[in-house]
Amino acid sequence: MSILTSPLTALPLAPLLVLPFLSSWSTSLNLLFFSLTWTTIAATYSPLQLEAFGPFVVRVLLYLLPSALFLLFDLGVPSLAAQVKSQGEHALPVRAAGGKKKVWRIVGWSVFNVALGLALQAGLEWLVTDVLHFRSLLKIKGSKWSLNHLPNPWSMVQHAVLGLVARNVLQYYIHLYLLHSADGGILSTWHETWQHSVRIPFSFVAAYDHPVCYLLHRFLPLYLPAIAFRFHILTYIFLVAAFSLEELFIYSGYSVLPSTIMLRGMARRTEAHFMSGAEGNFGPLGVLDWVHGTTLGKDVMDDLKAEMDKHDVQERAGKAIDDAGDAANGVAAKMKRRARKRRG
Template sequence: MTLQTHWTAICATYTPIQIELTGSLLVMLLTFYIPSTIFISLPYLFPDWSRRHQHQPPSKQPSGKDIFRAFTTCVRNNALTASLQALNFYLGGHSSLRITPTLPSLYEILWQFVFGLLFREVAFYLVHRALHHPLLYGPLHKKHHEFTAPIAFSAQHATFTEQVVANTLPILLPYAIIKAHIVSFWIFVGWELIQTVIDHSGFETGFWQGKSHDRHHEVFRGHYGTLGIMDWVCGTDEEGMRRRRIKGREPKEGKEL
C-alpha cells in the first residue's frame, strides 16, 4: 500500500479531531520526547564523552530533580495545548488546517516549509525579544531561564502563556494562514521540535543554533532567533553585541536589550 492509500484509509476511518490530536501527539512523542530523553541520558550512559561535548561544565548542569521538573512542565504545557486544539474544534467546528484525503504534493510541502521557517524566524525573534523586556521577563519568561545550562526538556519549560505565544503560534500561524494540509504542518512541526531539542540539549552537535542558544541561556541576552537571520539583521548576534560593547552601548550583564 502507498502512503496515499494509507492516508485515505485513515481519513475514512477517523474524524478530523481524532486525526489532528492523535497525529500531533505522535509527532510530539517522536520528535521531542524521545530525542530529549536520548540527550538527557547521555551524561549518565557516556559521562566522559558528554563532558567533552557539552557546552557548559558539569558543575553547571542541572540535578535530576530539576530535569524531572522540566519534564513535568513539558507534559503540562502539551496537555493544555491539546486542550486548546480540542476547544478550537468545538467552537469553530473544524481544524485551522486542511484535513483532506489527498496528501499534499512535494512542491506544496517545500514552499510551505520555507514560508514557515521565515515566518517563525521573524515572529519568534520579535516575541522572544519582547519577553526580555523588564515588564514581561519576570511574569512570563523567567521560568524558561531557570536553566542557565539548558537541557532538552527545558525547551518547553515555560509558563503556559509563553508556550502559546512564543512556542506554538509562530509555528502554527503560517500554516493556518494559508490553510495548509495537516501532513505538511506535521512535517514542519517535527523539524522545529528536533531543532529546539538540539538547541537546548547543551551539546555541541554542529547543527542549528545550539551553541548560540546555549549562550543566550548563560548570559540572558542576545541570540533571540531560531536561524540567526534576525539576530544578524538586528545586531543581536555575538558579533553585533561585541560591536555594541566596544561602543559602550551593550551592558556586560542583563536580561534584556
C-alpha cells in the same frame, strides 16, 4: 467516534506509514503505498482526530522521548556526558538547573506545556468543527479533484517554507519585545524566573517556561500561520516534526550534533543567549539577529561561510563551471567540424 479512542484505533495504521521508508522498494512503490495509506486514514478518521493524534505522536516520538533519553544519559553517566557537552560538566542538568529536584520540575512543566499546546489545538478544532460546524482549521484533503486526500506537492513546499519563515519571524519579535521587554512586564518576569533560571540549557528546557510564555513563544508562532494560510495537515505535521528535532538538538548542550547545515551554530547561539543573561541571540536561526545587530559571537553569515568551506562549495561550483565550459567548448568544436565536412 470519540477523539479519546483515536490513538488506540490508529496504532495499527502507524506501521503502514513507516514501512515504506524502511523498505527497499522503489520510490514509485513507496509513494503509491503512502498515498493509499493516507487515503485510508483520511477517510477513516475525522479532522479532529487527525489534528489531535498526528502532532501528539510527533511531539512524543521526536521531542519528549529523545529528551528523556538524553537526560537519562546525562544523569546516568555524567562523566561521559560531560565530555560531549560543549560547556563540559557545567552543562550537566543537575548543575545547570541548580539541583536534581529542579531538574524534575523542569521535566514536569515541559511535559505539561507540550500537552497544553496539543490540547489547545484539539480544543480549537473541536470548537470549530463540532460546535460551530465550520470547516477544519487545517486542510485534511487535497484538491477537490483529488481522490487520495494528498496535497499538491508544490503547495506543500510553498506552505512549508512559509511556515518556516513565519515561525522564525514571530518567535524573534515575541522573544525580544514581549519576553525580554525593556519595561520588564509580567511576561518578561515570568520568562526570566522560569526558563532563564537555568544557566545552560538541556533539551527539556526548550519547553520549560511559564505556560503563557510557552504558548506565545513556542506554540502560536507555528500554529497561527498554519491556520491563517490553512496548511494541509501533512505539511503541518512535517513542520512540527522539524521544529521538534530542532528544539531537541539545539537545546541539548551537546557539541556532537547531526551534521546538518546551521544546526551547530543554532545550538551555540542558544547557549550564548542563556549564558549571557539574554543579552542577544533572540532567534536560534540567527538571521534577524544579524539584521538587527543582536547577535552574540559568530553570526549566521559566519556559519554559512563555515558550512560552505566545510563542503568545498566554492571549489565544487568552480569545477562545475569549468566542466560546463569544457562541455560547451566540446559541442562548439563538434559543430565546427561538421560544418567543415558539409562545406567540403
